[in-house]
Amino acid sequence: MLKWADIIRFANEGNPTPERRVEKTDQEWQAELTPEQYRITREKATERAFSSQMCSLFEPGLYACVCCDTLLFDAGEKFESGSGWPSFTQPVKENSIAYTLDNAHGMQRMETLCNTCGAHLGHVFPDGPAPSGLRYCMNAVALMKTASCQSKATFGGGCFWCTEAIFQQLAGVSRVESGYSGGEIANPTYQAVCTGQTGHAEVVQITFDQTVISYADLVRIHLSTHNPTTHNQQGADRGTQYRSIILAYDAEQDAVARQVIEEMASAYDDPIVTEVQPLETFYTAEDNHQDYYVSNPRKPYCNAVISPKLQKFRELFREKLKDQPVTMTP
Numbered sequence: 008m009l010k011w012a013d014i015i016r017f018a019n020e021g022n023p024t025p026e027r028r029v030e031k032t033d034q035e036w037q038a039e040l041t042p043e044q045y046r047i048t049r050e051k052a053t054e055r056a057f058s059s060q061m062c063s064l065f066e067p068g069l070y071a072c073v074c075c076d077t078l079l080f081d082a083g084e085k086f087e088s089g090s091g092w093p094s095f096t097q098p099v100k101e102n103s104i105a106y107t108l109d110n111a112h113g114m115q116r117m118e119t120l121c122n123t124c125g126a127h128l129g130h131v132f133p134d135g136p137a138p139s140g141l142r143y144c145m146n147a148v149a150l151m152k153t154a155s156c157q158s159k160a161t162f163g164g165g166c167f168w169c170t171e172a173i174f175q176q177l178a179g180v181s182r183v184e185s186g187y188s189g190g191e192i193a194n195p196t197y198q199a200v201c202t203g204q205t206g207h208a209e210v211v212q213i214t215f216d217q218t219v220i221s222y223a224d225l226v227r228i229h230l231s232t233h234n235p236t237t238h239n240q241q242g243a244d245r246g247t248q249y250r251s252i253i254l255a256y257d258a259e260q261d262a263v264a265r266q267v268i269e270e271m272a273s274a275y276d277d278p279i280v281t282e283v284q285p286l287e288t289f290y291t292a293e294d295n296h297q298d299y300y301v302s303n304p305r306k307p308y309c310n311a312v313i314s315p316k317l318q319k320f321r322e323l324f325r326e327k328l329k330d331q332p333v334t335m336t337p
């Protein structure tokens with residue numbers, strides 16, 4: 008989750024790399040956009056406050072850049088700020104928006120741009136609601152509401168540092184969060200889960216676009232990238248927190264998961280012991296467990312356990328990967 012300190016860092020030290028870049032000439036933009044869209048997104052104008060119905064629109068869905076269709080915000084992060092501009096607390100991905108310090112009009116503000124095409128979107132302020140504390144104050148004209156094809160999946164297959172690193176690389180996966188599920192106590196900590204006494208498994212919650220990757224494919228990838236035949240154990244990691252588990256969001260996911268397990272059973276010498284059960288609550292893990300492999304590629308565990316696993320996974324599922332280059336540990 009991005010906080011104000013991250014925004015300042017991006018503005019000072021450079022913005023995150025987008026998944027793709029769209030570059031067009033002013034003439035090309037002018038030909039594609041309405042005069043109002045052009046004025047706001049390419050000439051950094053601001054629409055009149057309370058000029059759009061989008062402020063009071065809270066139906067589920069996603070908001071994309073009006074210039075390049077890149078998804079920028081999820082309706083779940085939208086809130087009523089009273090400002091007269093659509094307001095969000097968090098972008099859909101950490102690299103979807105670029106930040107630059109704006110000193111225009113005698114004010115010092117943080118400008119937000121589409122990180123893919125450079126469209127001016129609005130500004131971000133550090134006075135939004137918890138937990139991010141951010142308020143993305145957007146021009147409605149710069150955004151386009153799209154229907155939601157987003158769905159969620161939750162899997163456990165041993166240490167979540169590994170499973171997170173794998174699912175982050177798949178095309179159609181917009182978010183992977185490490186956390187805990189399937190246990191007895193509320194709001195468990197990493198230390199508590201590590202004792203093996205809480206009943207929780209280390210899991211990842213995956214947000215994915217069903218039009219790009221199916222739930223069945225995610226289950227196949229999950230089963231192929233850990234050992235689903237060892238009880239409460241993955242490699243050297245032992246304990247109930249490392250059990251192989253699929254937490255289904257509905258009856259359909261439950262049925263698909265069981266079907267894929269049956270379909271893959273013949274590929275293993277031993278029976279698949281993966282549990283399939285309904286998801287009750289997903290608890291997000293502490294911040295230092297999010298993006299663990301990406302943030303700590305040189306740590307011994309990442310080098311010894313995760314990197315070789317990722318290499319194998321990338322060979323096996325080459326056609327399902329995001330097309331951006333991924334830095335591997337040397």
Ligand SMILES: [Zn+2]
Nearest residue numbers: 072075121124
């Ligand atoms: Zn854009």
